[in-house]
Amino acid sequence: MIKVSMKVNGKPVSAEVEARTLLVTYIRENLRLTGTHVGCDTAQCGACTVLMNGRAIKSCSIVAMQAEGADLMTIEGVAKADGTLHPMQQAFKENHGLQCGFCTPGMVMNALDFAKSHPNPTEQEVRESLEGNLCRCTGYHNIVKSIMAGARAMGGKL
Amino acid sequence: MNAPASSSVLGARLTRKEDYRFLTGTGQFTDDVALSNQSYAVFVRSPHAHAKIKSIKTDKAKSAKGVLAVYTGEDLANAKVGGLPCGWLITGTDGKPMKEPPFPPLAQGKVRHVGERVAVVIAETLAQARDAADKVKVDYEELPAVVDLTKARKASAIHDIAPDNTCYVWALGDKAATDAAFAKAAHVTKLEFWNNRLVPNAIEPRSANATYSRAGDEYTLYVASQNPHVERLLMTAFVLGLPESKVRVVAPDVGGGFGSKIYLYGEDVVVTWAAKQLNRAVKWTADRSESYVSDAHGRDHLTVAELALDKDGKFLAMRVKTTANLGAYLSTFASCIPTILYATLLAGQYTTPLIYCEVTAVFTNTTPVDAYRGAGRPEATYVVERLVETAAREMKIDPLEIRRRNFIREFPYQTPVALCYDTGNYEATLDAALQLADVKNFGKRKDESAKRGKLRGIGYACYIEACGIAPSNVAGSLGARAGLFEAGEIRVHPTGTVTVFTGSHSHGQGHETTFAQVVADRLGLPMENVEVVHGDTSKILFGMGTYGSRSIAVGGTAIVKALDKIVAKGKKIAAHLLEASESDVEYDRGEFKVAGTDRKKTFGEVAFAAYVPHNYPLDKLEPGLNENAFYDPTNFTFPAGSYVCEVEVDKDTGNTQIVSFTAVDDFGKIINPMIVEGQVHGGLAQGIGQALTEGCRYESSGQLVTGSFMDYCIPRSSDVPLFKIDTRETPCTHNPLGVKGCGEAGAIGAPAAVMNAITDALGVKDVPMPATAQTVWKHLQEKSHARV
Numbered sequence: 001m002i003k004v005s006m007k008v009n010g011k012p013v014s015a016e017v018e019a020r021t022l023l024v025t026y027i028r029e030n031l032r033l034t035g036t037h038v039g040c041d042t043a044q045c046g047a048c049t050v051l052m053n054g055r056a057i058k059s060c061s062i063v064a065m066q067a068e069g070a071d072l073m074t075i076e077g078v079a080k081a082d083g084t085l086h087p088m089q090q091a092f093k094e095n096h097g098l099q100c101g102f103c104t105p106g107m108v109m110n111a112l113d114f115a116k117s118h119p120n121p122t123e124q125e126v127r128e129s130l131e132g133n134l135c136r137c138t139g140y141h142n143i144v145k146s147i148m149a150g151a152r153a154m155g156g157k158l
Numbered sequence: 159m160n161a162p163a164s165s166s167v168l169g170a171r172l173t174r175k176e177d178y179r180f181l182t183g184t185g186q187f188t189d190d191v192a193l194s195n196q197s198y199a200v201f202v203r204s205p206h207a208h209a210k211i212k213s214i215k216t217d218k219a220k221s222a223k224g225v226l227a228v229y230t231g232e233d234l235a236n237a238k239v240g241g242l243p244c245g246w247l248i249t250g251t252d253g254k255p256m257k258e259p260p261f262p263p264l265a266q267g268k269v270r271h272v273g274e275r276v277a278v279v280i281a282e283t284l285a286q287a288r289d290a291a292d293k294v295k296v297d298y299e300e301l302p303a304v305v306d307l308t309k310a311r312k313a314s315a316i317h318d319i320a321p322d323n324t325c326y327v328w329a330l331g332d333k334a335a336t337d338a339a340f341a342k343a344a345h346v347t348k349l350e351f352w353n354n355r356l357v358p359n360a361i362e363p364r365s366a367n368a369t370y371s372r373a374g375d376e377y378t379l380y381v382a383s384q385n386p387h388v389e390r391l392l393m394t395a396f397v398l399g400l401p402e403s404k405v406r407v408v409a410p411d412v413g414g415g416f417g418s419k420i421y422l423y424g425e426d427v428v429v430t431w432a433a434k435q436l437n438r439a440v441k442w443t444a445d446r447s448e449s450y451v452s453d454a455h456g457r458d459h460l461t462v463a464e465l466a467l468d469k470d471g472k473f474l475a476m477r478v479k480t481t482a483n484l485g486a487y488l489s490t491f492a493s494c495i496p497t498i499l500y501a502t503l504l505a506g507q508y509t510t511p512l513i514y515c516e517v518t519a520v521f522t523n524t525t526p527v528d529a530y531r532g533a534g535r536p537e538a539t540y541v542v543e544r545l546v547e548t549a550a551r552e553m554k555i556d557p558l559e560i561r562r563r564n565f566i567r568e569f570p571y572q573t574p575v576a577l578c579y580d581t582g583n584y585e586a587t588l589d590a591a592l593q594l595a596d597v598k599n600f601g602k603r604k605d606e607s608a609k610r611g612k613l614r615g616i617g618y619a620c621y622i623e624a625c626g627i628a629p630s631n632v633a634g635s636l637g638a639r640a641g642l643f644e645a646g647e648i649r650v651h652p653t654g655t656v657t658v659f660t661g662s663h664s665h666g667q668g669h670e671t672t673f674a675q676v677v678a679d680r681l682g683l684p685m686e687n688v689e690v691v692h693g694d695t696s697k698i699l700f701g702m703g704t705y706g707s708r709s710i711a712v713g714g715t716a717i718v719k720a721l722d723k724i725v726a727k728g729k730k731i732a733a734h735l736l737e738a739s740e741s742d743v744e745y746d747r748g749e750f751k752v753a754g755t756d757r758k759k760t761f762g763e764v765a766f767a768a769y770v771p772h773n774y775p776l777d778k779l780e781p782g783l784n785e786n787a788f789y790d791p792t793n794f795t796f797p798a799g800s801y802v803c804e805v806e807v808d809k810d811t812g813n814t815q816i817v818s819f820t821a822v823d824d825f826g827k828i829i830n831p832m833i834v835e836g837q838v839h840g841g842l843a844q845g846i847g848q849a850l851t852e853g854c855r856y857e858s859s860g861q862l863v864t865g866s867f868m869d870y871c872i873p874r875s876s877d878v879p880l881f882k883i884d885t886r887e888t889p890c891t892h893n894p895l896g897v898k899g900c901g902e903a904g905a906i907g908a909p910a911a912v913m914n915a916i917t918d919a920l921g922v923k924d925v926p927m928p929a930t931a932q933t934v935w936k937h938l939q940e941k942s943h944a945r946v
Contacts, residue, residue, distance in 0.1 A: 018285060034190035035183015037413075039361040040446035044867035047361060075183035089181040093173050096832050099840065100666030101180025102187065102362040102413025123880065130875035134867065136361050136414050137666045139843030139904075140875040142836060 004064045008033070009077025017064055024048040026064035027074060035075040035105045039134065046133030049106035050074050054158075056113035058132070075105035078112070088112055088150035097146030099137035107133050107143055115151035116158055123148065168679040171832040174671040175685075176664075185411040188365035188382045193439035195369070197226055199429055200287040201442065202277040202294045203451065204269035207303035207523035207860020208316065211267055211276065211296060218293040219279055224286030226436055228294060229428070230277045231266035239263060239431055242422055242487070243396040246494035247637040248326050248519075256326040256519075259317035261487040263397070263424035269298070270316050270486035271523050272860055273451025275424050280432055280440055303523040303860035307460055307483040310520035316486060323521045325484055325493065330501040330575055331514035339475035339512050343466035347549035353537045354927045355458035355483065355854040356847075357864070358530050359872050360665075362413020363449045364423065368430040369439035376404050379430050383409040384419045384663050385703020388640065390695050392422040392490070398431060402695075405430075409693040412665035416844070417529040418453045419665065420705050421490035425452070450865040455854060456530020458483035459496060459537050465510075465545040471553055471560045475512035476504060478541055482519045482527075489528035493519065498636055499534030499624075499706075505573035506542035507584045507620045507798060508564040513574045523860045529705065531844055531905040535623050543619040543910035548923060557914075561588065561620055577624060579796045580891045587822045587886050588620060588800040594882050595802035595820035603804070613807040614817070615919025619911035622798045625707040625899030628791035643790035644708070645700040646716035648677070648724050650783035652769035654762030655687045659786075661701015662713030663693050666840075667901060668833040669709060675829050676714055676895065680721045681761060682747030699786055707899030710829065711795045715893045719787035727783060728764045734775045735759050735767055795890045795898035799823035803911040807919045812935025814916060816846060820882040823903050826889045827896035834900045838883050841904020847873040848905070849912035853928040 004021075005014035008031060015030035027036050027050065036059060039045035048060045051073040078086045085093065088111050098104040107130075114121070114129040121129075126147045127140070135143060179185045216228040242261040249255055260266075265276050277294050281287035304313035310323040317323075340346060360382075367380040377400070383389045386407040393407075394400045412419060429440040444452065460481045466474040482496035501515035546564075550557035562585065571579045592598075600616050607614035627633060630641045647659040658677050662669055674688040681688075691697055704713075725745045732750030733740040742753050751758040759767075767774055768783040804818040821838055828834050851871040855864045864870035871877075889896030909927060916929050925937050 020285070028190075032192070033183065034187075035185070037187070037362070038189075038443075039363065039413075040867050042446065042866045042868050045361060045446075075181075079182050083182075085178070085181060092181055093177045096174070096836050098177060098180055099668070099836055100360070100362065100414040101176070101185050101411065102360075104180050105183050108181065127875040134361060134872060134874065136359055136416070136844070136872060137840045138836060139839035139841075139873075139878055139881065141839040141843075141878075141881055144875065144880070 002065060004068055006067050006070045006072055008072045009074060019063070019065060021064045022060055023062050023064045023067050024059035027059060033074050033076050037102055037105060039103065044134060045103065046110060047103050047106040049109040049133065051109055051113060056110045075108060078108060087153035088115060091150030091153060092146040095142050095146040095149055097138065097142045103133065103135045107135065111147045111150060112158060115154045116156060118151055119154065119156035121148055121151050167675050167685065169828060170675065170830065172671060172675060172685065172830060174668050175674060176668065176670045187362055187411045187413055188367055188380045189443040191367050191380045191410065193367060193369050195438050197280050197282060197436065197438045197440050198284040198287045199278050199280045199432065199440050199442040200291040201275050201425065202279065202291050202296065204265065204272060204274040204276055206269055206298050206300055207272050207305065208301040209269050209298035210301060211265060211269060212299055213297045214277060215295040216277065219290040222286065222290035222293055224282040225290045226280045226282065226438065227432065228277060228279050229264065229432065231262050231264035234262065234264050235266055237431065239427065240397045242424060243392055244488040244493055245490050245639050247639060248328055248493045248497055249637065250326040251329050256493055257320040258488060259319045263427040271525050272862055273525060278428050278432065280436065305522050305524050305856040305858060305860050307458065307481050307520050307522060310522050316521045316523060320521060325488065325519040325521060327516065327518045328497050329516040332512060333514045336475045336477055336512045336514035340464065340466045340477060343474050344469040345467045345549065345553055346464055347545055347552055348464045349544055349548060349924060350462045351924060352926060353457045353459040353461065353540055354848060354852065356456040356530055356852050357450055357854050357870055358416045358418035358453055358456060360414030360416055360418055363444035363446060364419065364453060365443040366426045366429045367439060367441035368433040370433040370437060372437060377430055377433060378406045378408065379426065380408045380410060381426050382412050382419050384412065384415040384665060384705055385701065386663065386693055386695050387661060387701045388703050389422055389426065393427060393430065397427050406696045409663055415665045416531040417456065417533055417705060421454055421528055446867065447865055450870065451525055451862055454489045454526050454528035455485065456527065457537060458527050461541060463541045463545055465549050467549055467553065471555045471563055473508055473510040473564050476510050478504060478515040480515065480517045482517055483522050483524065484519050485524045485526035486521060487526045489526035492526060492528045495529050495534045500538050502575045502577050503535050503538035503622060503624060504542060504575050506539065506622050507566060509566050511574060524856055531841065532902045533706065535902065536845065536906045536909060539619065539621040539906050540910045543621065544913060547618065547914040557618055577794065580793055581888050582796060582798050583824065583886065583888045584620060584798055587798065587824050590884055590886055591800040591802050591820050591822040594822060594884055595818065597802060607806050611809060613809060613919040615805050615915040617803045617911050617914025617918055619801045619907045619914065621907035622796060623707065623903055623906055624794040624796060626711040626791050626795050627706055627708065628712070628794060630790050640702065642702060643788050644702055644712040644716040645786065645788050646713065646720045647699055647786035648717065648720040650724060650765045652766055654765040656681065656683065658688060658690045658717060659698045660690060660692045660713050660717060661698055661703065662709040663704040667704065667709060667837065672710065672829045672833055673714065673717060676717060677721060680718065683761065707901040710895065710897045711890065711893055711899050712789060712791055714895055714897060716787050716789035718894050719789050720785045723785035723787065724783060727785065730779055731764045731767055731774070732759045735773065792892050795826065797823060797825050797898040797900065797903055799903055799907060801907040801911040803915040805912065805915040805919055807916065807934060809938060812931040812938060814850060814929055814934055816879050816912065818882065819879055821904065821907065822884045822886060823900065824886045824888050825900045826887060826898035828885060829897070835883055837900045838904045839881055841902055842881055842908050843873050843878050844905040845908025846878055846912055849909045849927050849929060851877060851928050851930065
């Protein structure tokens with residue numbers, strides 16, 4: 001067992017885990033932050049996307065040890081402390097960018113990273129940014145609209 | 159969003175009540191549920207498609223670190239755990255019941271498809287269970303496997319009970335009259351095609367977490383299910399032999415279903431049974447690789463379809479012969495999909511007077527096949543709309559004109575395949591779709607595409623759907639072994655807020671919002687005063703769950719029926735409080751009023767009086783304000799619509815891009831247009847997926863070669879366009895909301911529209927689904943042999 005420490009949603013955390021523990025398992029099982037989901041075992045669906053040091057990564061694709069000392073943000077850390085939704089979350093709500101809600105955390109986390117560098121993206125740019133995130137409910141139509149609106153609301157700032 | 163307390167709630171584009179939890183990571187899906195004393199299950203699955211199990215050695219696994227138990231089929235048989243039941247009995251053309259082979263939750267003696275459950279390992283941690291599962295040694299003797307449905311009848315028997323691997327041969331319609339009409343036809347169009355096998359792929363993998371309490375001899379099962387009451391009924395009555403009162407099934411937040419989470423699966427049974435053996439909570443969650451081999455698949459029909467026409471393009475008769483692949487076992491509703499939900503839809507939107515359909519359902523060494531979004535109706539629409547479009551091209555009649563010549567225009571309309579359509583206006587959706595799609599300028603766009611070296615094609619599909627399968631007694635006479643009603647309960651609290659309990663289940667459909675809109679509208683209450691509860695057998699009196707686009711038409715109506723009872727009782731209470739005659743009391747947007755006066759009591763005042771009955775007619779009326787209703791519909795509802803697809807095909811690569819997709823649907827009355835549009839978008843994407851990218855393939859030995867998101871391509875964002883959609887409204891005539899259902903329409907209509915567009919672009923008669931770049935490229939090369 002190895003002690004792995006990092007900052008998650010602004011708070012220092014640590015847990016003793018087996019070396020083979022995936023980051024997503026560490027987040028879900030050790031930290032009990034279950035908003036980050038697992039939808040596949042081939043790094044295709046993107047439901048497990050989190051921000052690591054500001055960049056969107058698939059937390060199923062690295063082991064927890066690789067995130068030692070990192071600064072992580074999961075979906076639980078996106079809204080304001082008082083519960084107010086972040087502009088990207090609000091955009092998903094207003095544009096009906098989610099149905100079953102399972103892929104949604106990954107979609108939002110990926111969109112946050114994308115929107116930092118794309119304050120006014122085109123539909124094409126948004127679709128390209130979603131190549132690593134699968135949704136089976138929405139046909140992507142309203143996700144694309146949500147991210148376009150959310151990115152504009154963010155104005156390039158997280 | 160706070161909505162005004164008025165009738166403007168109905169039909170309003172309200173944002174969803176459920177969104178906040180999903181957007182903040184605070185939803186609770188089954189795998190998120192952590193119980194005290196939690197343990198973890200991993201299933202050992204068959205690597206072979208067909209084999210005898212000679213022995214299973216579990217010693218090393220049992221002694222591995224952290225392992226609590228290893229169970230095999232023998233353990234379940236010794237404990238008298240039954241097989242998984244099938245919910246629909248089909249009677250064949252020979253008058254005999256279908257062949258129902260045993261479907262043990264863990265294999266007994268033989269495995270019949272890759273991925274079949276052979277043993278379960280339960281350990282303190284998931285990693286320990288995985289490690290130990292590798293130590294279970296199964297000695298197999300491989301047997302010849304059959305995966306191709308055309309070869310099934312002559313292959314070696316998968317089940318002793320069905321030596322020719324045939325579950326049933328079933329037929330609907332007048333064969334002699336149909337054959338006679340074909341003999342006199344001016345033109346016959348014939349197509350032969352495979353309706354490709356699909357894997358549902360809800361993004362949340364299936365999961366089940368069961369716990370047992372010795373104190374009460376009670377079980378609780380959390381499970382990713384579309385219908386927790388049906389799950390409980392099947393499991394207790396047919397498999398485990400338990401009183402339903404001792405089993406609570408909770409389907410919490412469920413991450414998409416599309417049919418695949420309707421069924422009772424062996425994993426659910428095994429973890430529930432094991433929870434008692436171990437006196438522990440036992441959780442299993444599928445890997446995606448497990449989902450591919452163990453979730454029920456969809457479609458997989460091979461069909462020869464013929465349409466007979468007179469010289470003017472009027473349809474005289476249709477003849478359809480389908481072989482349907484059921485997979486290795488009968489899944490819960492497998493038997494009714496290629497029969498009751500397929501052949502009955504073959505009239506489509508047309509007056510075809512004679513239809514004969516014969517279906518042979520076969521077993522193969524593949525994962526069981528059952529309902530997947532649309533379930534029989536996409537297959538039927540594909541038959542009808544590919545035939546109609548092809549016939550028009552062959553007879554040089556405009557494909558829109560041939561449809562108009564054959565549209566049903568008078569309702570109610572009795573089809574020759576059992577259904578009676580109550581209402582519809584097919585020309586209205588078609589006209590609207592043509593306008594929205596700007597079809598009149600298609601020629602210009604085609605020329606412009608040609609300049610860029612692209613082949614542009616246009617295709618249409620006019621579909622009919624049947625939602626809310628009913629009534630129960632008719633379904634029962636056709637073989638259904640379950641009721642098809644829905645239940646609802648309205649609990650008015652003393653302060654006048656309302657909790658709605660529905661037997662429908664939401665796994666993305668937004669019932670917490672839509673159903674609240676119905677209640678807020680009917681009672682004239684603010685949206686925030688109405689909460690909707692679903693998915694828990696301990697809270698909801700009963701329910702048949704959500705499938706077949708039934709929730710608003712059947713579940714919504716049950717709620718309305720309960721609301722009517724609430725208002726009726728409220729009037730009695732108000733009449734007492736207002737010292738008026740009950741017949742003079744009216745209910746209007748949150749207020750009970752004495753007609754023609756300004757005397758009134760608010761809904762909240764009446765609710766309070768019901769629970770604090772100090773001034774109350776206790777001699778005539780029970781206190782409290784809580785009503786429930788069961789609603790069994792008198793007929794299906796019949797949504798219909800017209801779809802227009804434009805594709806551009808790259809001549810050099812065969813790559814097909816959907817450049818425009820237009821859908822105009824008639825869902826009857828619409829409660830929340832935003833949610834309905836979302837349902838259409840999702841259905842269209844799945845239909846486009848079937849047409850372009852999704853094809854489940856087995857190699858001849860029975861290995862699944864499309865077993866991950868890397869080999870089986872569900873649409874990605876770049877595979878679909880922004881959709882152009884609209885609705886027309888012909889209210890359903892037999893439910894109080896005038897609603898029809900919208901969940902499956904897109905998946906039903908889209909495949910035919912896309913394939914009609916591709917064949918138009920290529921100028922060929924047929925291209926098989928999925929029309930991948932390779933398939934289309936091959937047809938471009940072979941075009942000279944297949945020209946229309």
